Amino acid sequence: MAERKRRIGFAGCPPESVLAPRRGAELIDLDNLVGGVEPRSESLLPRTTCRIIRRILDNALSLDLDEIIVDEGYGKCDSARGLAGVLEQLLDIPVIRTQNENGEGAGTPISDSNLPLFRKMELILDGLVNPRELNLTPESNPPAAIWGVPAADLSIYELFPDGTQVLGWTRCLENRTPSNWELETYVPGEVPTVFFAQTFCPKNIIAQQLARERDGLHVDVDAVLSQPVRAKIEAFLHFRNVRN
Amino acid sequence: MALLGDFGTTWTKLLDTETGQRWVLPTREAAARGRRADIATGHNARRWAPRHINELIALAQGGQRLIDESEFLLLDVGSRDIKYVRMRDGELLGMDWTATCGALTGFTLELLGSYYGIDYSRVPPTDKSVPVTCGILGMEQLFDLVSRGVSETEAVARFARGIAMNAYRFVGEPEQFYLSGGMCENRLFQRSFPDRAEVRPLGRFVLVEGLLPELQGASPQSAPAAEDISDGT
Numbered sequence: 001m002a003e004r005k006r007r008i009g010f011a012g013c014p015p016e017s018v019l020a021p022r023r024g025a026e027l028i029d030l031d032n033l034v035g036g037v038e039p040r041s042e043s044l045l046p047r048t049t050c051r052i053i054r055r056i057l058d059n060a061l062s063l064d065l066d067e068i069i070v071d072e073g074y075g076k077c078d079s080a081r082g083l084a085g086v087l088e089q090l091l092d093i094p095v096i097r098t099q100n101e102n103g104e105g106a107g108t109p110i111s112d113s114n115l116p117l118f119r120k121m122e123l124i125l126d127g128l129v130n131p132r133e134l135n136l137t138p139e140s141n142p143p144a145a146i147w148g149v150p151a152a153d154l155s156i157y158e159l160f161p162d163g164t165q166v167l168g169w170t171r172c173l174e175n176r177t178p179s180n181w182e183l184e185t186y187v188p189g190e191v192p193t194v195f196f197a198q199t200f201c202p203k204n205i206i207a208q209q210l211a212r213e214r215d216g217l218h219v220d221v222d223a224v225l226s227q228p229v230r231a232k233i234e235a236f237l238h239f240r241n242v243r244n
Numbered sequence: 245m246a247l248l249g250d251f252g253t254t255w256t257k258l259l260d261t262e263t264g265q266r267w268v269l270p271t272r273e274a275a276a277r278g279r280r281a282d283i284a285t286g287h288n289a290r291r292w293a294p295r296h297i298n299e300l301i302a303l304a305q306g307g308q309r310l311i312d313e314s315e316f317l318l319l320d321v322g323s324r325d326i327k328y329v330r331m332r333d334g335e336l337l338g339m340d341w342t343a344t345c346g347a348l349t350g351f352t353l354e355l356l357g358s359y360y361g362i363d364y365s366r367v368p369p370t371d372k373s374v375p376v377t378c379g380i381l382g383m384e385q386l387f388d389l390v391s392r393g394v395s396e397t398e399a400v401a402r403f404a405r406g407i408a409m410n411a412y413r414f415v416g417e418p419e420q421f422y423l424s425g426g427m428c429e430n431r432l433f434q435r436s437f438p439d440r441a442e443v444r445p446l447g448r449f450v451l452v453e454g455l456l457p458e459l460q461g462a463s464p465q466s467a468p469a470a471e472d473i474s475d476g477t
Contacts, residue, residue: 228325228327232340236336238301
């Protein structure tokens with residue numbers, strides 16, 4: 001019987017120097033939704049823990065991993081740093097703490113392309129596990145923009161028209177510079193922008209402030225996109241004459 | 245001719261655009277009779293019309309049609325949630341919608357009225373309030389008051405005050421605002437806002453009114469006969 005590949009999970013955006021030697025293994029981005037994983041983090045984490053941190057723990061507990069890499073640098077949050085300790089306590093596998101201070105941008109062709117927003121997010125979220133060269137057409141006149149971290153419920157991205165620009169930490173993720181504050185807070189001029197963060201994520205304060213400064217809309221979502229948040233985004237885009 | 249509907253959590257409001265006839269009926273009855281509209285809004289809209297407009301857009305558009313001012317704040321308090329829009333010259337300046345804090349408060353007030361047999365038009369408002377973060381928690385406080393000897397009528401008045409204060413803070417404590425939704429018809433609730441606030445009720449058809457600009461391009465369903473629908477107005 002063939003020996004199974006080493007299975008390595010990672011959280012956040014670890015530097016390529018840490019991922020590269022492990023690319024022969026099966027890499028799993030623990031921030032992303034994995035089918036069939038049972039939610040077990042409820043009793044193990046405070047109620048005010050964001051859905052992505054919960055998901056990382058749920059995935060880590062369920063996927064029979066051989067090793068976990070946690071990006072706990074400036075680009076991540078205290079919750080991720082704390083989670084590394086929780087993982088060490090609960091699992092009998094190595095937990096590698098790393099920090100991604102990469103300042104060399106890999107570029108943001110997906111964020112700036114004319115693709116449907118949902119597809120953009122799929123490509124960005126898959127990018128660490130499956131890096132690839134893409135031949136994309138830039139969107140010269142984005143109808144809208146979404147700033148923030150990747151949402152636990154990807155259906156939020158279906159509310160936006162094709163070519164919607166990706167900003168915030170998600171843009172930093174595509175650029176492989178998760179701790180680039182200047183890029184994270186970059187918001188171009190007049191494009192109607194929705195500022196998103198997971199409920200309980202500290203980035204909400206940045207999202208709210210940027211929304212005020214840029215006359216945008218700030219929303220937070222916990223697990224599933226609720227009808228009120230959906231309606232707020234639709235109304236915001238409607239009254240800014242953005243049509244999906 | 246078209247039939248427009250606001251299919252709320254507990255009440256459905258229908259408008260026949262040809263005759264101008266309006267109906268209010270419990271949503272469970274609308275569902276039981278299979279009522280369909282051409283364009284709808286509200287919590288249950290997706291079930292009952294081929295075209296759905298979200299409540300915030302309908303509220304804003306309804307306000308624009310009914311309010312003859314370039315700038316206004318319109319608060320909608322229904323049975324399940326509270327929401328508001330602030331408009332200026334057709335631009336959406338602000339909005340919010342909460343279905344968590346404030347959840348089910350209107351529905352709970354309606355339930356309490358039926359349970360205690362209270363005629364809200366006869367209950368005097370009070371400046372004491374129950375902290376109403378949601379309908380269920382508010383009801384728990386209310387029953388505590390009753391168990392401590394406060395009259396049922398007074399306890400319900402404090403509950404209404406709690407909902408009103410919650411809603412008032414939610415919209416930023418303005419000097420004047422417009423009110424829509426089912427709670428518009430509750431006299432006690434209307435009078436439970438602080439004295440410094442001027443409340444201008446618009447009735448419960450504001451969201452339906454907000455569907456009228458959407459009529460272009462709709463393919464009409466057959467309207468129900470008037471006698472076929474119980475008139476709750």
